Amino acid sequence: MKSDQVKGTIFSELDDQRVLQELDMEAFEEQFKTKSQSPPVDLGTLKKKMAQKTPSGASLMEPNKAKNLAITLRKECVAASDICSAIETYNQQALSLDFLELLERFIPTEYEMKLIQTYESEGRSLDELSEEERFMVRFGKIPRLSQRISTLTFMGNFPESIQSIQPHLNAIIAASMSVRSSRKLKEILEIILAFGNYMNSSKRGPAYGFHLQSLDLLTDTKSTDRKQTLLHFIVSIIQEKYPELQNFYTELHFLDKAALGNQTL
Known part of the structure; x- marks a missing residue:
């Protein structure tokens, strides 16, 4: 920058300072003050304004959940009262x-239930609540x-579940019928029962049968x-x-499939 330009700038700044001393800046500030220059708002006034803008309804749910x-609720297109009635009466057809x-x-x-109970105990109107909160109360x-x-969910899934496990159920039923009809297995169980009655004869009278889990004692008794x-x-x-x-096992069928199906079930 040339020296004359520098001098001109300095003189301009000096002139500005002189002019500022001769002007009434209070009137200027009053007429042209910006928002940032506005006097601070009283805290009590601010709270009143916020209260007027804020809905009077109480919050019984977290905003994201609401x-x-x-x-x-909009997806089902069913009235809130009808939804609750369907659940109370186990009306599976009314809800998907x-x-x-x-x-x-x-x-x-x-x-949330405590909030609802407190709200109602205060005698406050449900009209103050949002639609979602009124549904939550009901x-x-x-x-x-x-x-x-x-x-209701189990009932809705039942047909699909039956279709899925039906082959396993059939295998278990077939194996059970095979075990039940085996003559040789029945005679083996009679032999086991005879030894068991002999061992327990001094404790109680003869038994006419035993639970299948009792067969585990055969390996425990030495x-x-x-x-x-x-x-x-x-x-x-x-x-x-x-x-x-x-060769009693030759009379038993479908045992492998039944065992696999039992694990699946």
Whole structure:
């Protein structure tokens, strides 16, 4: 920058300072002050203005949950009262399965139920609440709500579940009929029962049958010399006295499929 330009700038600044001293800046500031220059607003006044802009309704739900509930209710296009009535009467046809599964996420928490109880105990009107909150109040009063929704969900899934497990059920039924009709297996069980009655004769009278889980005792019961189990002893007796029963397993069918199906179920 040239020297004359520098001098001109300095003189301009000096002139500005002189002019500022001769002008009434208070009148200028009053007429042209910006918002940032405005005097601070009284805190009490600000609170009153905020209260006027804020809805008077109470909040019984977390905002995001209320928003998601509103979206869910719009999807089903069923009145809130009809939804609650369907759950109370187990009306499976009134509500879709997908909607029921979504509703499970909106079961009121213990904290939300306390908020509802407090709100009602104060005698406040439901009209102050949003549509979603009014639904939550009605929804939360359904007895055993969680169990009812679970039951309805189970009922809705039942046909598909039956179709899925039917092959396994058929295998189990077929295997059960095979076991029941096996003559050789029945005779083996009679031999086991005879030994059991003999061992327990001093404790109680003869039994006419035993539970299947009692067969586990055959491997747990050992001889006095601890060299063999009761199962091994009975096997040796069958091989010696009843050799025709050794191939009893040939009368049993579908056992592998039944065992696989039982694990799946």
